[in-house]
Amino acid sequence: MNSLNIYLDHFAFGKQPIFVKQEVSVTKGNIVGIIGENGIGKSTFVNLLAGNITSTLQINYHNKSLVPGYNPFVFFQPDDFTGLEYLTTLEVTQYFYCFTGRSLIKKNLICLFKLPTFKKKKY
Known part of the structure; x- marks a missing residue:
């Protein structure tokens, strides 16, 4: 199975x-959260x-060495959206993703991250 090490x-x-000496391994299909104190x-x-x-x-x-910041597997989306503050998070993601030469649509993003479908509750 493919993994990111x-x-x-x-x-x-x-x-x-x-x-x-920190090591992290993520198997394809898993979702990882990074949590901790400030x-x-x-x-x-x-x-x-x-x-x-x-850094080092x-x-x-999948046993192939990748360069941080220059590979198709890791994408950094800033959370301040300077100049893009009137866009939704999905729209900002689509904006930055367009620089990869590929298009990203909502249904693919949801599949990619395996996000659950939430039902709206009436209050």
């Missing part, structure tokens, strides 16, 4: 180590994965 030997801000390194990890911060991070998919 991530390894980070060491990353620090100044002398303060943030990650030391300041623990969640955003830093995502930025390392997306290639926004230079190694990403492998």
Whole structure:
């Protein structure tokens, strides 16, 4: 089965180590959430994965080495949407995805992430 494997030997801000010998493996079809207290390194990890911060991070998919920030498997969508604040999250995702040369439609996004269908409740 295909899996995405991530390894980070060491990353620090100044002398303060943030990650030391961290390994993460995700099997195709699984959904991963990154949770933790404020300041623990969640955003830093995502930025390392997306290639926004230079590091020794190694990403492998199905035994193929990938470069953080330059591969079709990892996509970083900022949450501030500067200049795009009047768009929905889906519209912003479609906007950024268009730079990959492919189109993204809502039904594919839902399939891709296997999101559950929520029924609206009447209050």
